[in-house]
Amino acid sequence: MSSGAIDDLGFESRTFPPSTEFVATTHVADDSLYREGTANPDAYWERHARELVTWSTPWHTVCEWNLPFAKWFVGGELNVSFNCLDRHVLAGRGDRVAFYWEGEPGDTRTVTYKELLDETQKFANALLSLGVQKGDRVNIYLPMIPEAAVAMLACTRIGAAHSVVFGGFSAQALADRINDATAKVLITADGGWRRGEVFPLKPQADVALQDTPSIEHVVVVKRGGNDVAMQSGRDHWYHDLIAAANPMCPAEPMDAEQLLFLLYTSGTTGKPKGIMHTTGGYLTHVATTFKYVFDHQPDRDIFWCTADVGWVTGHSYIVYGPLANGATQVMYEGVPNFPANDRVWSLIEKYKVTIFYTAPTAIRTYMKWGTQEPQKHDLSSLRLLGSVGEPINPEAWMWYHEHIGHERCPIVDTWWQTETGGMMISPLPGATVTKPGSATRPLPGIGAEVVDESGTAITRGGGYLTLTHPWPGMLRGIWGDPKRYQETYWSRFPGRYFAGDGAKLDEDGYLWLLGRVDDVMNVSGHRISTTEVESALVSHPSVAEAAVVGANDATTGQAIIAYVTLRGGLTVDEHVLREHVAKEIGAIAKPKTVYFTPDLPKTRSGKIMRRLLRDVAEGRNLGDTTTLADASVVTELQRRASEHPAED
Numbered sequence: 317m318s319s320g321a322i323d324d325l326g327f328e329s330r331t332f333p334p335s336t337e338f339v340a341t342t343h344v345a346d347d348s349l350y351r352e353g354t355a356n357p358d359a360y361w362e363r364h365a366r367e368l369v370t371w372s373t374p375w376h377t378v379c380e381w382n383l384p385f386a387k388w389f390v391g392g393e394l395n396v397s398f399n400c401l402d403r404h405v406l407a408g409r410g411d412r413v414a415f416y417w418e419g420e421p422g423d424t425r426t427v428t429y430k431e432l433l434d435e436t437q438k439f440a441n442a443l444l445s446l447g448v449q450k451g452d453r454v455n456i457y458l459p460m461i462p463e464a465a466v467a468m469l470a471c472t473r474i475g476a477a478h479s480v481v482f483g484g485f486s487a488q489a490l491a492d493r494i495n496d497a498t499a500k501v502l503i504t505a506d507g508g509w510r511r512g513e514v515f516p517l518k519p520q521a522d523v524a525l526q527d528t529p530s531i532e533h534v535v536v537v538k539r540g541g542n543d544v545a546m547q548s549g550r551d552h553w554y555h556d557l558i559a560a561a562n563p564m565c566p567a568e569p570m571d572a573e574q575l576l577f578l579l580y581t582s583g584t585t586g587k588p589k590g591i592m593h594t595t596g597g598y599l600t601h602v603a604t605t606f607k608y609v610f611d612h613q614p615d616r617d618i619f620w621c622t623a624d625v626g627w628v629t630g631h632s633y634i635v636y637g638p639l640a641n642g643a644t645q646v647m648y649e650g651v652p653n654f655p656a657n658d659r660v661w662s663l664i665e666k667y668k669v670t671i672f673y674t675a676p677t678a679i680r681t682y683m684k685w686g687t688q689e690p691q692k693h694d695l696s697s698l699r700l701l702g703s704v705g706e707p708i709n710p711e712a713w714m715w716y717h718e719h720i721g722h723e724r725c726p727i728v729d730t731w732w733q734t735e736t737g738g739m740m741i742s743p744l745p746g747a748t749v750t751k752p753g754s755a756t757r758p759l760p761g762i763g764a765e766v767v768d769e770s771g772t773a774i775t776r777g778g779g780y781l782t783l784t785h786p787w788p789g790m791l792r793g794i795w796g797d798p799k800r801y802q803e804t805y806w807s808r809f810p811g812r813y814f815a816g817d818g819a820k821l822d823e824d825g826y827l828w829l830l831g832r833v834d835d836v837m838n839v840s841g842h843r844i845s846t847t848e849v850e851s852a853l854v855s856h857p858s859v860a861e862a863a864v865v866g867a868n869d870a871t872t873g874q875a876i877i878a879y880v881t882l883r884g885g886l887t888v889d890e891h892v893l894r895e896h897v898a899k900e901i902g903a904i905a906k907p908k909t910v911y912f913t914p915d916l917p918k919t920r921s922g923k924i925m926r927r928l929l930r931d932v933a934e935g936r937n938l939g940d941t942t943t944l945a946d947a948s949v950v951t952e953l954q955r956r957a958s959e960h961p962a963e964d
């Protein structure tokens with residue numbers, strides 16, 4: 317079906333209701349929450365702000381909306397670190413484990429809520445002693461160690477905004493982000509462990525620090541044990557500051573709209589945007605969605621989110637959402653294939669993880685590595701699985717369902733963005749019948765609609781995903797650039813937030829995410845989403861992962877070029893895959909050429925970078941590659957393209 321915006325080539329029809337066993341203990345087993353959220357979104361969020369968050373001063377207005385600027389819980393005051401730590405300890409739960417942390421080499425630490433609170437208070441005092449004041453920005457550049465959570469929570473305790481930069485980013489990326497935020501303090505480590513080796517952080521930071529005039533002090537956590545230079549007066553060891561710090565630092569109440577953090581997203585063009593999130597609405601959103609989407613119960617569950625704290629998923633669903641709910645989590649420092657391809661499954665078995673949240677890119681990698689890896693381990697503790705970051709191809713969903721969830725665990729496919737702060741579209745696992753590859757429906761209290769080219773909402777078929785009313789975790793702007801905020805998100809469809817993603821609606825009103833609209837291909841006048849062609853390719857039993865792009869073509873406008881990674885040990889002919897796509901979704905979507913590759917170019921958070929594949933397919937020099945995780949992947953594809961130029 318075609319609405320002119322994006323074609324609907326859909327073919328997935330399997331459905332999975334939650335099991336009676338799951339429903340028996342779930343928080344939400346029926347439509348009541350949806351009905352409450354639809355009837356009055358503000359009242360829905362207000363109830364959860366009251367029930368899940370502790371405030372020192374109540375708000376007078378739930379939501380003040382001056383499109384495109386929102387304020388939530390206006391007049392209210394609260395402290396985020398109090399909500400994540402103190403109140404659990406005050407309620408007698410200080411001995412509950414907050415983190416079972418495991419370093420990549422296999423060293424472990426168990427951190428209770430009481431210990432996390434003690435350390436956070438000391439570090440908050442250390443930051444104060446370095447001159448950090450309410451409203452200042454603090455940069456964080458750390459590996460996945462508990463100190464990352466401590467650093468973030470210590471900032472919230474004193475009202476400083478953090479800006480976390482992923483530890484895999486370059487010195488230049490760090491310097492750009494520090495300078496844009498004019499941060500006063502940088503918190504880093506000597507190094508961290510990755511793939512069996514120490515990767516240097518402080519030496520990278522030193523390069524950045526040559527060009528970051530706003531930085532007055534640097535705090536260095538000892539983790540890698542690598543040699544680092546310490547500049548006297550500026551650089552301080554974390555353990556020295558903690559040893560000298562006053563143990564008491566009362567949580568200061570903050571205005572609900574106090575800046576909580578900046579998080580930079582690279583976007584497809586232009587300089588990184590500092591996405592602004594504030595305090596009361598954000599905490600309400602992530603606490604509520606964590607509880608319901610993961611059906612979390614603190615006395616039962618061990619939660620593991622495999623994201624890095626450098627991404628929004630780590631902010632919202634490792635630090636703030638889980639800790640606000642008093643969750644017990646696993647935190648892992650390293651890569652999933654050290655020392656072997658079964659590390660993830662061995663950790664699930666070891667810590668008896670009940671809820672596992674990861675990305676489609678990881679699931680497809682596990683598919684590539686083969687089912688023998690999870691089969692080596694007892695995964696019976698798992699009760700719920702989650703996915704985030706990209707559309708999950710139906711076949712990857714089925715693999716996750718069968719080989720990890722053993723057909724017992726609901727899967728929550730959660731659509732959201734750095735900009736949305738928290739989850740927006742996702743099943744509620746005890747109430748929603750799932751379909752492989754669909755994020756299902758907007759969560760209670762969230763308004764999402766698919767619109768056509770003219771901005772009119774459609775009820776079937778493909779179009780542009782928009783959000784129709786403000787939500788508590790929404791971004792409050794782009795740091796230093798309100799005009800860009802307005803233009804990027806609020807100008808294409810008046811009155812609506814435009815996410816930049818395509819989506820389609822099926823006959824049950826379920827949403828199927830179709831990827832970024834910039835990637836949509838135009839073949840003989842048909843607007844074809846990358847997601848549907850990729851999912852058709854992945855539905856072939858030999859294929860683990862696929863990326864497709866539209867390359868200029870004299871006859872059809874664009875031709876579909878596919879890059880395909882096979883499942884371990886399997887092979888298949890190019891023409892078989894082309895016919896497979898034709899059979900699954902139609903001849904129009906048949907790739908003109910299929911390239912086989914052991915890897916695809918990805919961002920450091922694991923999203924496929926189709927823009928680079930388009931450059932390769934059209935024989936151009938590569939555009940911006942700074943966010944690419946492994947540059948050798950594209951150079952190899954370029955080399956092969958130049959050896960075998962695609963004939964027209």
Ligand code: 7RM
Pocket residue numbers: 581628629703704705706707708729730731732733734735755815816817829830831832921
């Ligand atoms: C959480 C996160 C946001 C973009 C978003 C989409 C894509 C994320 C899903 C998804 C389909 C999903 N934040 N995306 N989740 N697409 N289904 N469940 O990833 O800011 O880094 O990226 O990611 O394109 O716009 S993000």
